[in-house]
Structure formats: structure tokens, C-alpha cells
Amino acid sequence: MTVERTLHHFPLDPFSRQARLALGEKKLSFREQVEKYWERPPGLQALNPSGLTPVLVEADGGETIAICEAPAVLAHIEERYPDPPLLPASPAGRAEVRRLAHWFDTKFHFEVNGSILHEKMEKRLLGLGSPDPVVLRTGREALKVHLAYMEELLRDRTWLAGDRLSFADIAAAGHLSVIDYMGEGMWDAFPAVKTWYAKIKSRPSFRPLLADRQPGLPPSAHYHDLDF
Amino acid sequence: MTVERTLHHFPLDPFSRQARLALGEKKLSFREQVEKYWERPPGLQALNPSGLTPVLVEADGGETIAICEAPAVLAHIEERYPDPPLLPASPAGRAEVRRLAHWFDTKFHFEVNGSILHEKMEKRLLGLGSPDPVVLRTGREALKVHLAYMEELLRDRTWLAGDRLSFADIAAAGHLSVIDYMGEGMWDAFPAVKTWYAKIKSRPSFRPLLADRQPGLPPSAHYHDLDF
Numbered sequence: 284m285t286v287e288r289t290l291h292h293f294p295l296d297p298f299s300r301q302a303r304l305a306l307g308e309k310k311l312s313f314r315e316q317v318e319k320y321w322e323r324p325p326g327l328q329a330l331n332p333s334g335l336t337p338v339l340v341e342a343d344g345g346e347t348i349a350i351c352e353a354p355a356v357l358a359h360i361e362e363r364y365p366d367p368p369l370l371p372a373s374p375a376g377r378a379e380v381r382r383l384a385h386w387f388d389t390k391f392h393f394e395v396n397g398s399i400l401h402e403k404m405e406k407r408l409l410g411l412g413s414p415d416p417v418v419l420r421t422g423r424e425a426l427k428v429h430l431a432y433m434e435e436l437l438r439d440r441t442w443l444a445g446d447r448l449s450f451a452d453i454a455a456a457g458h459l460s461v462i463d464y465m466g467e468g469m470w471d472a473f474p475a476v477k478t479w480y481a482k483i484k485s486r487p488s489f490r491p492l493l494a495d496r497q498p499g500l501p502p503s504a505h506y507h508d509l510d511f
Numbered sequence: 512m513t514v515e516r517t518l519h520h521f522p523l524d525p526f527s528r529q530a531r532l533a534l535g536e537k538k539l540s541f542r543e544q545v546e547k548y549w550e551r552p553p554g555l556q557a558l559n560p561s562g563l564t565p566v567l568v569e570a571d572g573g574e575t576i577a578i579c580e581a582p583a584v585l586a587h588i589e590e591r592y593p594d595p596p597l598l599p600a601s602p603a604g605r606a607e608v609r610r611l612a613h614w615f616d617t618k619f620h621f622e623v624n625g626s627i628l629h630e631k632m633e634k635r636l637l638g639l640g641s642p643d644p645v646v647l648r649t650g651r652e653a654l655k656v657h658l659a660y661m662e663e664l665l666r667d668r669t670w671l672a673g674d675r676l677s678f679a680d681i682a683a684a685g686h687l688s689v690i691d692y693m694g695e696g697m698w699d700a701f702p703a704v705k706t707w708y709a710k711i712k713s714r715p716s717f718r719p720l721l722a723d724r725q726p727g728l729p730p731s732a733h734y735h736d737l738d739f
Contacts, residue, residue, distance in 0.1 A: 331610070332614075332660070333618055341602075346603060348602055348603040348606055349606070350602075350609075350610075351606065351609075351610040351613075352610065352613055354582065354609065354613055355605075355606055355610055355613060358586075358605070358609060359602060359605065359606055359609075362602070362605070363602060374569075374578075374587060374590070374591060375574060375576040377583075377586070377587065377590070378576055378577070378578040378579065378583055378587055381578075381579075381582065381586060382559070382578075382579040382580065382583055385579075385580055385582055385583060386560075386561060390561055432560070
């Protein structure tokens with residue numbers, strides 16, 4: 284049975300990036316449809332009433348299903364394509380992966396994306412003027428706290444949730460890689476995070492993300508370097 | 512094997528309520544530990560570095576595991592105690608449940624809780640003064656949009672995601688029941704939502720929530736009525 288897959292996404296959306304990384308890790312091919320979600324495209328709205336990316340559409344000849352937003356896309360991919368696993372088998376392992384993925388999707392998203400990405404990306408895309416340095420500074424302080432927490436975890440662990448790559452790493456990489464694109468990385472101050480990010484960045488699943496280029500928003504000088 | 516369960520929760524936290532409802536639907540007993548999360552209790556912080564509720568701690572004689580925050584708690588409960596199912600078996604059904612649960616936990620939470628619960632509950636708990644009527648009005652307008660969307664879904668469906676009670680209903684009930692406690696229900700304008708909420712409210716799993724009473728924050732007059 285051939286499954287036809289289309290991913291509706293926006294390249295610099297941290298949640299869309301999680302779907303692309305997860306599909307890449309599972310070696311699942313997909314057609315891409317880039318969505319400028321802030322323009323409320325009717326096609327996207329019809330697939331997902333919230334109007335947000337990512338949406339994964341799968342058609343297997345019979346049913347066509349739309350899976351909306353990163354947590355559902357990741358859960359679906361794991362259930363339908365269990366190999367290689369991106370969630371551990373044990374209840375404790377699964378809980379730890381989910382705790383960390385949720386941390387990045389809620390706490391990091393609110394505290395860091397809500398200021399740094401809003402000021403440097405969304406304002407540009409929406410034509411809302413230049414970044415507010417006070418808000419940017421608040422975002423950078425919050426980013427430091429998150430990177431320090433990751434550094435603490437990664438001193439004892441190969442990957443964020445333990446000894447295997449998991450959805451926790453994919454969630455974190457979805458968010459941090461956009462921060463990196465914007466040149467806000469601060470990698471040198473957090474050596475264990477830097478090693479972790481270099482490992483993620485050199486995976487085949489990450490390669491398409493390195494090619495992303497948003498008109499009017501060029502990536503930082505070191506965004507493409509695997510040895511940054 | 513006996514599993515000892517403790518739920519760390521705050522009675523008026525919409526996410527904690529989801530864990531209580533899900534445990535109730537699965538008929539799983541648990542000890543309760545009420546946490547005033549905004550006071551950052553060290554015990555809670557040690558279990559969940561984000562400092563948020565709910566946290567479910569399960570000990571089965573061997574391992575003790577802590578499952579942090581509603582999405583992980585719900586996923587864990589479903590995986591470990593599949594009967595009765597609160598997620599459908601089909602990929603399309605699971606995607607729809609997850610889409611709606613995520614809708615309430617992100618969009619509803621941001622647009623409605625962020626104004627109504629912040630103004631009427633958090634400000635009171637934190638001693639930040641009285642509600643701002645302008646913010647409250649914005650929250651009420653957003654609530655209307657959400658209730659209208661639910662009304663549309665519930666015209667064709669018995670439960671939010673289809674013909675069986677699921678985590679979508681539990682997520683929605685977690686959030687809406689706190690709105691109801693605060694007397695912000697607007698049920699009469701949305702008859703299908705009112706029928707749905709009356710059904711949820713009369714389930715045995717909801718009974719403990721009807722007994723909640725927060726000092727200084729009494730429930731609305733109709734909060735306890737099953738026939739409201």
C-alpha cells in the first residue's frame with residue numbers, strides 16, 4: 284500500500300520543523316506545501332480550523348486523513364510507523380520524553396519564541412516594524428535559562444531524554460534551529476548543548492532545514508555550518 | 512500488583528481537572544495532594560521542573576514514576592489502562608481527538624483562560640487587585656467564538672470528537688468547568704453545548720469537581736446544579 288503524504292508547513296515555524304524532522308528520521312517521503320499561515324490561506328483553514336501549521340495529509344487510496352499540529356503529527360507518526368522508535372518503550376521513558384517535548388512547546392515557546400521570534404520574525408513577516416530591544420533582551424534572558432537547563436540535562440545524557448534520540452530532541456531542535464537561523468544561538472556558553480545541537484544538525488533529517496531561506500529574512504552567517 | 516497513585520493538583524487548574532476526570536473515567540483511585548503551584552512548593556518543583564500541575568506519581572512496589580502535565584498524564588493513562596478507551600482505535604479518530612484536545616490546551620487556554628481566569632482567579636490568588644473589565648470583555652468575546660465552534664461540532668456529534676467520550680471532551684470539560692465555576696458559562700446561548708456540558712457534569716468522574724471550593728473564590732450560584 285502506497286501512502287501519499289503532503290505536509291502543509293511554513294519553513295521557519297518551529298512546530299512545522301518538528302514534523303519535517305520526525306518524517307525525516309522515519310525516512311518517510313512527503314510532498315511539501317508551504318503555507319503563509321498568517322495570511323489565513325483558505326486551504327489550510329479547511330484542513331485545520333485553528334489555521335496553524337503543520338498539517339500532515341495522508342492518503343492511502345482509501346481514506347484521506349489530516350493530522351493537525353505537531354503533537355498529533357508526532358504521535359501519529361510513531362503509532363503508524365514505529366521503526367525507528369522516537370518514544371522509549373517504558374512508561375517512565377515515555378513520560379520523560381513527553382515532559383520535555385511539552386516544555387519546549389509551551390514554556391520555551393511562550394518565554395523565548397514569544398519575544399525573540401515575535402520581534403525578529405513575525406514583525407517582519409507581518410510588516411509591524413523593527414524589533415523592540417527591550418522585549419528582545421527579555422527573550423534572550425529567558426533563552427539563557429532554557430539553555431542552562433538543557434546543559435544540566437545533557438551533562439549526564441547523550442540525548443535530552445536519555446540515551447536515544449526522541450521526540451524531546453525533535454521538539455527542542457524545532458525551536459532552537461529557528462533561534463539559530465535568527466543568529467540568537469549563544470552556543471559557546473553552553474558546551475554540552477553545542478555538542479548536542481551539532482549532532483542534530485548533521486543528521487540527514489536536518490539537511491532540508493539547512494536549505495531554508497525566507498525572503499527578507501536571511502539566515503545568520505553560521506546557520507549552515509555543521510562546525511559552528 | 513497494586514499501584515499507589517498520588518495526583519499533585521490544584522482544584523481550579525483546568526489541566527489538573529483533566530487528570531482528575533481521566534482517572535475518574537478509568538475508575539483509578541488516587542491520593543490527592545493539593546499544590547498552590549504559584550507559591551512554588553519545593554516538592555512540586557522536584558517532581559516537575561516547570562513547577563506546574565498536574566503531576567501523577569505512580570509506585571508499583573518497584574519503580575516510582577512521575578508523569579508531568581495533562582497531555583503526558585492522559586497519554587500515560589490511556590497506554591497503561593486502555594479500558595474504557597478514551598482514544599479511538601483509528602488513526603483518523605485519534606487525530607481528531609488530539610486536534611481538539613490541543614485546541615483547548617493552547618488556543619482556548621491562551622484566548623479565554625489568559626483573560627477570564629487570569630483576571631478573576633489568578634489575580635485573586637496572587638493578590639494583584641481586581642479584574643480589569645476591558646480584558647474580561649475581550650475574554651468573553653473569545654469564549655463566545657469557542658462556544659459557537661463547539662456548537663457547530665455538537666450539532667452533528669454526540670461527543671466533541673465523534674460518538675464516544677474521549678480526551679477531547681475531557682480537555683474541554685477541564686477548561687469549561689473552571690469558566691463555569693467563575694460564573695462565565697453563557698450556556699443558554701449554545702443549546703448543543705449546554706446538553707453536552709450537562710452530560711459531562713452528571714458523570715461520576717465529575718462529582719469530585721462539584722465539591723471543589725477555593726477559599727476567597729466561591730463558585731457561581733449554578734456551579735453545583737446538574738440541571739442548570
